[in-house]
Amino acid sequence: MKKILVLLMIISLFVFFGCIEGMQNIVTGLAAxxxxxxxxxxPPSETIQxxxxxxxxxxxxxxxxxxxxxxxxLPANIKVYQKNEKYRINSGxxxxxxxxxxxxxxxxxxxxxxxxxxxxxxxxxxxGVADFIFVAQQALNDSGLRQLKTQRINxxxxxxxxxxxxxxxxxxxxxxxxxxxxxxEKSLKKDTLSVELSNLxxxxxxxxxxxxxx
Numbered sequence: 001m002k003k004i005l006v007l008l009m010i011i012s013l014f015v016f017f018g019c020i021e022g023m024q025n026i027v028t029g030l031a032a033x034x035x036x037x038x039x040x041x042x043p044p045s046e047t048i049q050x051x052x053x054x055x056x057x058x059x060x061x062x063x064x065x066x067x068x069x070x071x072x073x074l075p076a077n078i079k080v081y082q083k084n085e086k087y088r089i090n091s092g093x094x095x096x097x098x099x100x101x102x103x104x105x106x107x108x109x110x111x112x113x114x115x116x117x118x119x120x121x122x123x124x125x126x127x128g129v130a131d132f133i134f135v136a137q138q139a140l141n142d143s144g145l146r147q148l149k150t151q152r153i154n155x156x157x158x159x160x161x162x163x164x165x166x167x168x169x170x171x172x173x174x175x176x177x178x179x180x181x182x183x184x185e186k187s188l189k190k191d192t193l194s195v196e197l198s199n200l201x202x203x204x205x206x207x208x209x210x211x212x213x214x
Contacts, residue, residue, distance in 0.1 A: 046176070048147045048159055054179030055136035059084050063200040070192055083205045103210045110212075117212050132180040135172065139163040154198045156182050178202070 065078040081088040089100045092112075099110040100120065107120040139145050142163040149160050151173060158173040165186060172181040185194040 048145070048161060048174070049140060051159060051174055051176055051179050052136040052140055054175075054177070055132040056179075058132055058178045058180050058202070060203045060205050061200060062205050063197040066196045066198065068194045068196070071194075081205045081209045083207065083210070086207070086210045088209050101210055101212060103212055106212075108212050135165065135181055135184070136179055138165050139172070139174075153182050154196070154200070156200075158182055 060083045062079070062081045065080050067074045067076070067078070075093075076091050077093065079090040084104075085102070086104050087100075087102050090097065091100075092098050097112040099112070101108045101110060101117075107122060108117050109120050110117050139161060144162075144164065146162045147159055148162060148171075151158055151160055153173050156175045156177065158175055160171065160173055162169065162171050164170070169187055171185045173183040174180070175182050181197075182200075183194065183196040185192060187193075
């Protein structure tokens with residue numbers, strides 16, 4: 001069970017970021033769209049390109065992250081804190097909880113049960129969470145970017161788009177106010193992986209969240 005939860009944390013780290021091939025192998029090992037009807041996009045007051053650019057300034061937030069594989073939620077509670085390049089991911093259950101912390105320089109693992117920190121064996125420059133600027137840039141650079149419909153999800157008005165994310169087809173629900181994906185779906189060979197953000201709070205994270213005792 002503990003091994004599965006650690007793998008789930010790695011998925012949450014990589015899902016928006018660079019190590020897609022590694023993530024595909026992890027997901028395949030764990031495995032056993034959500035959609036919803038939207039409405040046609042009205043004549044927009046802002047273009048989707050203008051909305052995506054807002055991700056550049058959405059750099060301080062916290063949220064719960066739900067991961068689904070082929071529509072089935074994976075069994076982990078994931079809470080993410082982000083401030084600029086720093087992040088903290090709490091993941092696990094009430095009986096087993098771990099955290100991954102990047103303090104801007106080093107990447108640490110934290111075990112709640114033992115109250116112990118340890119340097120991670122994963123190089124910090126290979127790990128990231130919900131890199132919203134990267135996702136937005138991938139969409140902006142895709143000449144085949146398509147805007148589909150609008151939909152309100154988790155309290156946010158979103159534009160649904162299809163685009164190429166690291167060479168693979170993806171669908172994202174982009175917040176009109178913040179330019180970040182409230183939900184992202186991606187095909188992984190024979191599987192569909194989706195991540196969804198909920199209970200978002202903005203400009204609420206301070207540096208103490210990332211502090212690691214000397």
